[in-house]
Ligand SMILES: [Zn+2]
């Protein structure tokens with residue numbers, strides 16, 4: 001068949017077998033977040049463009065090149081969300097949630113949009129888990145969000161996880177460090193990649209997380225931010241380390257982990273895994289004590305992390321067994337049998353049993369083939385013989401075993417049977 005319409009470049013359909021794995025990821029995210037006392041927030045897919053310009057940053061690639069923006073009919077400039085933190089902070093301020101008991105602990109599972117060049121596991125519409133904690137400036141909240149992330153990955157059986165942490169200082173101590181950094185990279189300016197030459201004036205911190213080979217080499221001898229932070233930032237970082245050790249959470253200090261925006265402060269962290277081949281970041285997070293002020297609200301310490309769910313999905317795709325989604329398939333081969341079959345199906349569904357029945361004109365053989373295909377656990381076929389003898393054969397589809405059951409008592413017998421198996 002000729003395909004007339006295809007999905008826009010950089011988007012992906014998530015197919016029925018895949019949504020089962022997606023749902024498992026989402027379920028685990030909700031379960032672990034709630035265990036730590038985080039509640040879910042749902043907010044709009046689009047916001048005023050200026051919110052993202054203000055919070056994500058005018059100089060960032062996201063704002064300059066990657067946002068999907070549009071005008072509504074009244075001429076308002078809107079944008080599809082490129083990330084979740086800005087929208088969440090906006091919603092928290094607007095709904096007065098900071099006036100309630102602090103800390104405020106929230107999570108969200110959302111789609112985001114960035115007009116980036118598509119790569120493996122990277123899409124223009126992608127999915128993200130975000131976990132954010134507002135109102136605490138203490139290192140115990142770092143422990144809280146980091147251990148939540150770790151538990152989430154571990155319970156999904158993600159192996160070879162490495163936690164990388166760093167401190168990027170505060171508004172008092174970072175300015176001096178950035179000047180040192182500029183001095184250092186100015187000396188080697190001709191060796192920087194094209195993007196980093198631009199970053200040198202706009203956002204020098206970001207040079208530290210450039211992945212280009214030529215910049216990697218230069219970074220080795222660059223001044224380290226941890227050696228340059230103020231004493232209270234140093235103290236904060238030491239306590240974070242102490243808490244991690246005390247909770248048996250392994251980590252490495254990685255001087256190259258930074259965030260490029262001014263409102264980020266102190267702790268930054270990433271979880272990496274080599275399960276997809278090279279070292280891949282599957283979670284990035286940190287503290288952003290300056291964001292609420294930036295958005296015109298009262299200063300509120302905040303921190304959190306984001307997990308790209310598309311990558312996580314790739315990690316789990318080949319490991320997960322697709323779950324069984326049919327407990328009983330009921331085939332039928334005459335009009336009277338059809339009446340009986342649909343009735344049984346309805347009654348058992350009301351008892352929370354996953355039942356499917358024949359909806360096509362099909363032979364018994366074809367119906368059994370279908371039952372196999374949908375991975376049904378058990379099946380029965382009702383025909384006039386079964387109606388006359390009032391006896392039915394329950395077949396275990398995996399073990400080829402059968403069991404005779406009185407047709408009148410089938411529902412209650414099947415319920416007893418499946419509950420004892
Ligand atoms: Zn500081």
Ligand SMILES: [Zn+2]
Nearest residue numbers: 193196210215
């Ligand atoms: Zn570079």
